[in-house]
Amino acid sequence: MKLQNLAKIAAVATLTVSALSASYTMAADGKVYRLTxxxxxxxxxxxxxxxxxxxARIADEMSGxxxxxxxxSANKHKAPLGVxxxxxxxxxxxxxxxxxxxxxxxxxxxxxxxxxxGMTTPEQYGWFYxxxxxxxxxxxxxxxxxxxxxxxxxxNQMGGWFQKExxxxxxxxxxxxxxxGFAGEVLAKLGAxxxxxxxxxxxxxxxxxxxDALEWVGPSLDLRMGFHKIAPYYYTGWHEPATELQFLVxxxxxKKLPDDLREILRTAMRVSSYDMYIQSYHExxxxxxxxxxxxPDIQVKTFPESVMKAMYKANQELLAEKASEDPLxxxxxDSQAEYLAKxxxxxxxxxxxxxxxxxNLED
Amino acid sequence: MKLQNLAKIAAVATLTVSALSASYTMAADGKVYRLTxxxxxxxxxxxxxxxxxxxARIADEMSGxxxxxxxxSANKHKAPLGVxxxxxxxxxxxxxxxxxxxxxxxxxxxxxxxxxxGMTTPEQYGWFYxxxxxxxxxxxxxxxxxxxxxxxxxxNQMGGWFQKExxxxxxxxxxxxxxxGFAGEVLAKLGAxxxxxxxxxxxxxxxxxxxDALEWVGPSLDLRMGFHKIAPYYYTGWHEPATELQFLVxxxxxKKLPDDLREILRTAMRVSSYDMYIQSYHExxxxxxxxxxxxPDIQVKTFPESVMKAMYKANQELLAEKASEDPLxxxxxDSQAEYLAKxxxxxxxxxxxxxxxxxNLED
Numbered sequence: 044m045k046l047q048n049l050a051k052i053a054a055v056a057t058l059t060v061s062a063l064s065a066s067y068t069m070a071a072d073g074k075v076y077r078l079t080x081x082x083x084x085x086x087x088x089x090x091x092x093x094x095x096x097x098x099a100r101i102a103d104e105m106s107g108x109x110x111x112x113x114x115x116s117a118n119k120h121k122a123p124l125g126v127x128x129x130x131x132x133x134x135x136x137x138x139x140x141x142x143x144x145x146x147x148x149x150x151x152x153x154x155x156x157x158x159x160x161g162m163t164t165p166e167q168y169g170w171f172y173x174x175x176x177x178x179x180x181x182x183x184x185x186x187x188x189x190x191x192x193x194x195x196x197x198x199n200q201m202g203g204w205f206q207k208e209x210x211x212x213x214x215x216x217x218x219x220x221x222x223x224g225f226a227g228e229v230l231a232k233l234g235a236x237x238x239x240x241x242x243x244x245x246x247x248x249x250x251x252x253x254x255d256a257l258e259w260v261g262p263s264l265d266l267r268m269g270f271h272k273i274a275p276y277y278y279t280g281w282h283e284p285a286t287e288l289q290f291l292v293x294x295x296x297x298k299k300l301p302d303d304l305r306e307i308l309r310t311a312m313r314v315s316s317y318d319m320y321i322q323s324y325h326e327x328x329x330x331x332x333x334x335x336x337x338x339p340d341i342q343v344k345t346f347p348e349s350v351m352k353a354m355y356k357a358n359q360e361l362l363a364e365k366a367s368e369d370p371l372x373x374x375x376x377d378s379q380a381e382y383l384a385k386x387x388x389x390x391x392x393x394x395x396x397x398x399x400x401x402x403n404l405e406d
Numbered sequence: 407m408k409l410q411n412l413a414k415i416a417a418v419a420t421l422t423v424s425a426l427s428a429s430y431t432m433a434a435d436g437k438v439y440r441l442t443x444x445x446x447x448x449x450x451x452x453x454x455x456x457x458x459x460x461x462a463r464i465a466d467e468m469s470g471x472x473x474x475x476x477x478x479s480a481n482k483h484k485a486p487l488g489v490x491x492x493x494x495x496x497x498x499x500x501x502x503x504x505x506x507x508x509x510x511x512x513x514x515x516x517x518x519x520x521x522x523x524g525m526t527t528p529e530q531y532g533w534f535y536x537x538x539x540x541x542x543x544x545x546x547x548x549x550x551x552x553x554x555x556x557x558x559x560x561x562n563q564m565g566g567w568f569q570k571e572x573x574x575x576x577x578x579x580x581x582x583x584x585x586x587g588f589a590g591e592v593l594a595k596l597g598a599x600x601x602x603x604x605x606x607x608x609x610x611x612x613x614x615x616x617x618d619a620l621e622w623v624g625p626s627l628d629l630r631m632g633f634h635k636i637a638p639y640y641y642t643g644w645h646e647p648a649t650e651l652q653f654l655v656x657x658x659x660x661k662k663l664p665d666d667l668r669e670i671l672r673t674a675m676r677v678s679s680y681d682m683y684i685q686s687y688h689e690x691x692x693x694x695x696x697x698x699x700x701x702p703d704i705q706v707k708t709f710p711e712s713v714m715k716a717m718y719k720a721n722q723e724l725l726a727e728k729a730s731e732d733p734l735x736x737x738x739x740d741s742q743a744e745y746l747a748k749x750x751x752x753x754x755x756x757x758x759x760x761x762x763x764x765x766n767l768e769d
Binding site for chain 1: 691
């Protein structure tokens with residue numbers, strides 16, 4: 044090869060490289076990053092499983108294929124409630140789950156999903172992103188080498204399917220109900236018997252009255268479970284007004300990513316979480332219409348005021364206990380209570396007043 | 407320079423280029439894309455101005471500096487209500503504005519911002535993203551070589567500041583109110599006198615009673631206008647339950663972008679729009695608390711049922727006219743009405759029932 048030709052190649056190649064490096068300044072390198080994620084859900088679980096897949100697809104497309112995230116479902120990794128440890132240990136780079144599942148291990152993780160009598164979805168996102176919630180969540184997760192981010196919201200969950208009406212606090216005595224977590228503790232304080240039953244057995248348990256009631260999510264996910272076919276009462280929600288799922292990221296993985304991919308990952312998680320809220324809203328509206336058409340006799344009920352008051356009192360007592368035992372718990376609960384108080388006044392004069400003012404318009 | 411050295415440079419340069427091109431497979435090229443955007447707002451306009459700036463920053467960071475968007479405010483380009491034309495002509499690549507500003511030019515743009523008695527914010531996002539709204543918006547904008555996307559939501563807007571109470575439809579007769587757009591048409595049908603006044607003159611006009619009332623946004627943006635200092639009644643909203651701003655993109659610009667940057671732009675617009683909804687919610691909660699503290703006598707009022715019914719009837723009549731004049735208007739309005747009917751049933755048994763059930767808990 045002649046000298047001139049080599050010189051020409053070198054010149055062109057150098058030009059191309061500098062053009063590229065000028066424009067990719069913030070990309071630390073040209074590597075393809077392959078991350079693994081463990082989700083708490085089984086394969087093909089709708090909505091909850093869509094959020095991480097949408098996230099991974101958006102991240103892949105935005106990075107031009109430089110950020111590849113593969114997702115293992117619970118039926119593969121076999122540890123639906125072990126996702127925290129799988130990510131902490133680095134066995135997986137990321138997880139998709141819900142913060143309150145870790146309360147037995149790290150009590151303060153309880154507060155970052157939803158709380159009985161707590162904030163609605165826009166109120167809670169306000170707290171996360173503009174009211175200090177995200178930095179409190181960081182405080183809880185950092186000691187474990189983990190980052191936690193909002194992972195998609197179900198919207199307001201229904202209070203559950205009941206075989207009999209609840210007319211008084213006495214009706215809660217001995218009530219066998221599948222209701223896990225903190226809300227179960229609230230009901231237990233009032234004499235109910237919260238039980239946990241594998242999801243595949245719930246239908247039969249409710250049908251044969253092994254249990255008197257159960258809560259699942261809301262029409263978005265209840266329809267396929269078929270509960271509306273076997274229980275006449277669908278109670279409105281009090282215990283999970285804004286259930287937010289969670290993306291977990293191992294801090295070492297996070298640090299290894301170049302700036303641009305870190306921003307791509309952060310944004311892909313954030314947008315797919317918001318999208319899951321809207322998808323849940325949409326599916327709930329659609330599925331409730333379907334249920335109501337197939338079973339027009341379903342009765343939507345709200346717990347009477349006496350029951351609501353008793354549950355609220357039990358809830359406040361349990362929260363006061365937790366706050367007194369742990370300064371960080373107190374800091375989180377105070378932050379939430381203060382935010383809720385301000386935000387709820389606004390909710391009441393905006394969306395709620397609007398909805399109230401529309402009754403009877405067509406008379 | 408010696409032959410070996412040149413050969414070495416060529417080899418290294420070629421290696422680097424191929425390593426980069428292997429990992430940047432979906433990036434059509436290494437160019438830096440510099441886009442311009444015209445916004446309807448003046449410089450330093452809070453919240454509305456934050457959304458496009460957040461969008462541009464996220465796009466810049468995610469693209470590693472390959473997508474640069476510079477924003478010109480109205481005080482620079484001098485055409486706040488000319489953004490549609492500025493983007494259509496290609497004078498700017500993008501715009502940030504609101505779809506209903508173009509109703510005089512393209513009547514069917516009216517329906518993609520918010521409608522009196524229409525959907526709330528999560529309902530409307532459901533319609534945009536899962537209920538066919540985005541594809542109807544495409545139908546309206548495509549003939550003009552434009553793409554339109556949601557551009558940030560204000561949440562439920564307040565009905566406005568009034569110098570006197572509205573107790574009956576008669577009280578609307580001759581009422582001079584600053585209320586632009588379609589809601590102004592509704593009020594005009596009932597005998598009110600909608601007027602338009604430049605924003606800088608609104609305070610004085612309301613204070614000197616040149617006008618009897620005005621609507622602006624809600625506490626998020628009303629606080630700095632100072633209306634709460636001079637008008638005693640703050641009415642709840644009916645006319646803009648979910649005002650969505652708009653990102654406009656010139657279709658030629660969109661086509662020129664490589665796949666990864668297009669996805670980055672799409673996602674940056676989507677996430678910054680959701681974020682503006684949450685930011686508005688937060689600022690409204692904060693600012694309403696401030697107003698109420700400084701002026702505890704502000705009275706929050708809802709229009710009486712007779713007035714709501716009259717406004718609703720006038721609204722329905724105006725919509726029926728529009729639907730009868732244009733098949734695409736009919737298609738959009740039918741789609742919205744059908745979606746609203748399903749989504750509202752869900753809203754009522756979820757968030758609304760929840761909020762209703764919390765009254766009097768602490769008695």
